[in-house]
Amino acid sequence: MRINTIKYYIKESLKSVYRNRIMSLASITTVAATLFILGVFMALAINVNRFAANVEDMIEITAFLKDDVTTLKQQELERQIREIQGVVSVEYESKEKALEKFKEQLGENKDLAKGLEESNPLPASFIIKVDSPDSVEYVSPRIAQLEGVLKVKDAKKTVQTIGKLVKIVRYSSTVLMIILGTISIFLISNTIKLTVFARKREISIMKYIGATDWFIRWPFILEGLLLGLIGGFIAALIVENAYTYAANAIKHNIMIFTLVPPQEAVKQFWWQFSLLGTLIGGFGSYISIRRFLSV
Amino acid sequence: MRINTIKYYIKESLKSVYRNRIMSLASITTVAATLFILGVFMALAINVNRFAANVEDMIEITAFLKDDVTTLKQQELERQIREIQGVVSVEYESKEKALEKFKEQLGENKDLAKGLEESNPLPASFIIKVDSPDSVEYVSPRIAQLEGVLKVKDAKKTVQTIGKLVKIVRYSSTVLMIILGTISIFLISNTIKLTVFARKREISIMKYIGATDWFIRWPFILEGLLLGLIGGFIAALIVENAYTYAANAIKHNIMIFTLVPPQEAVKQFWWQFSLLGTLIGGFGSYISIRRFLSV
């Protein structure tokens, strides 16, 4: 391939973008619009997954201790619990702390606990975090076996439900992502197909004059790459700004629930989407032009 | 307009769908794909809104009663509370019920409440539901003023947070819906524009022979209507089946969280989407063809 020819390809593709303005605009906006939808969904999915992870983190096992457990025994117990597979952290809660927490739970009715202070009936406990909801079933009985443990509370039902819910959310957001990605690619290549279709006569004339397939293809592919790149970049730009705006707006309005910060969620989009757009654009052109080359 | 001409329009549009198969297919699939995305989003939004509504329902005000309130006085109080604007329901909870509930709350630690049974320190109360989170601020102080009321608990902070969260969810799902709807229309009309563009020479020839604008337009519009109708119907069909499948799958897997039943959520989609597709298709054709008629 001569330098001359490469120059021709580049020049030709740029000219073509300009001369087929309507079609170029249609392609760019289609890429931008579909990837924008994809981006919104991805941002949602990231947040839903983060939320699910937070919910998972809230799962804990409480091991109540017998009143006769000494400090030494307690440390030994903690070591034993830590060794169980799946345990992530163990935290000790003294009898005093337990009472305090109980009062807090009662809230404005805390006067009710007044009588309890003298002979504190609440047991000390370990609060144990595990690596996944599934581990609870394995860890719980093992803790219950240990000496000095009065009782284990693990909210089995709740854990199971949350575990399932999280799985469903993760699974369905992945499925939706894949479906949406496929549709995006499909919509974009549909548009490219139509723009190529409008130029099928041109393509056939080139063939009749003796142009090789690749000579005709290259400018089309470059054009597709370029339009895809622009469209993808625009989509990323819009998603990023919209997301940052939304994240800030929510942060100021309700403290408790926040979006995953933009740096984590969408900061990669600009190159991911540009790349995706470029690939779809180039590949879409390549595929679309194929049928018209067989003359 | 002669019957003859109307027949011509219909025949012509049908022929055209067939003769421009590639473009027809592109249009139908674009309509179907974009409305499918819209449908998925709508189903999500319906569920999120339902969930938000459920959360709202959980907001309640508790009014603790002094121990000296007689049954008569209690009935009088209930009547007064009901009269306050925004109150939806009032439920009485006796001292005994309160203790029971307290034990339940303690769960497996309920032995702790043993000593309380003899001289039950827990107060009777009214549990009051209001029509919206915003009403709490109005209702709460009014109840506190009433004679016989010991204390009012309304979790002001929680209420406010939930209220804001629900608002944000509702607001953002509406905004997303509008954006998505706009993008759908845009993507579809983009495709239609390209298919019309591919036939601009044909349109100009018709004009040169002396065809009026409407004579050229009608077959195009009918074609757009038809393709839009088919695409919309396909989208509705897929969304409905996918949703019903997902709702059943979730119902079997986790009891606690269920999707809004398909009858409520997506049963209307088939005609809504068919109508939407038809409108966009017809209108899109009308708009797209305009520029090429000025010869």
Add this chain to the structure above:
Amino acid sequence: MIELKNVSKVYKNNHIALSNVNFKVQKGEFVFLVGPSGAGKSTILKLLMKEIEPTSGDIVVNNVNITNLKRKEIPYYRRSIGVVFQDFRLLPDKTVYENVEFAMQIVEASHKDIKKRVPQVLDMVGLYSKQKNYPHQLSGGEQQRVAIARAIVNNPKLLICDEPTGNLDPDTAQEIMSLINDINKSGTTVLMVTHAKDLVDRMKKRVIAIEKGVIVRDQQRGVYGYED
């Protein structure tokens, strides 16, 4: 029937295609418009059917100044003219029959009339057996004859032909020429651009010659008059 008054046409790239063209064609006349390639012949025809607008001057057809026509009126005006375009302009997605039929459909002719008239016209141009072919399934000369059939199917008062025999062999060209001559005799005004020296010389009709956008000759019972 037709009158061009001081008509000039300058294209967007500043090419002067016509400058101060004046001529009159009476109702029922048969006029040849001749001249070298690029002289401005097609430009005149395009002006007459409002494909393009003159830069200055007035064009009157059938006592109507067509430069002032409203947008709505243009289709009806165009229908009163039968045109054979130099590049044929057949509808690629319609068969031969449908292409001719289309010209009748736009004037909302009755089904019965269409069914009678279309085969008749196709027969006149010798394409009865090709009526089911699409334009890309026709030879060049056949496409040209479809264009002719479409132009005459509605019995227009004015027939404009741009090089209607350019792709036809002399025999077929001669046949088409007599066909158009017959149509002219039945009252239709004919304005024809042609390079067919033989035919022009033989027909002895009025000849308007144009060169570089200027009328250089206007001759009753004229000859083609170029070459050698």
Add this chain to the structure above:
Amino acid sequence: MIELKNVSKVYKNNHIALSNVNFKVQKGEFVFLVGPSGAGKSTILKLLMKEIEPTSGDIVVNNVNITNLKRKEIPYYRRSIGVVFQDFRLLPDKTVYENVEFAMQIVEASHKDIKKRVPQVLDMVGLYSKQKNYPHQLSGGEQQRVAIARAIVNNPKLLICDEPTGNLDPDTAQEIMSLINDINKSGTTVLMVTHAKDLVDRMKKRVIAIEKGVIVRDQQRGVYGYED
């Protein structure tokens, strides 16, 4: 140079366009292919450049049986032929200059050669001043001449012309004909379909006449021979 052996072509709608056509053209010859509209002339040319495939028979060009060409080889084969299509086939989005340039770009000619050759060829066909126009900004005859320029720009060994003067006035047609004659004299084989009786009669070249898909006459130093 060219040999057709028992070539038949039946189109999809069962129209028999050619039946058992046999002829040979020697290197350096100038051959006219004549016949009435729809006789099958363009079909022969389309077969020669592999736009369509013969139903039966063999076509040998330059000692290569082109019916057996691999897909990859077709573009290179086509480049060895210059073709003037009956419907011009200009690229609508390229200017006159670019259309001619394109034929040189596909053979990867050097920038220098292109810059020298294209204006030269445009000058030959009298379109030097129109090089910046797009096809739709040209008259019919001008478009035809662009097609001719594009066909000859690469100095092909074989030049195939389908009705190259159909839209040209006799003077310009004569000029183009002498241009092609010169090209022929410099060694290029020429196969030309035409209806221009005058020119055929005057040039006294070999004439192959075809009617309804059958060769009816093959005459050295022949005449057009139809009409009257």
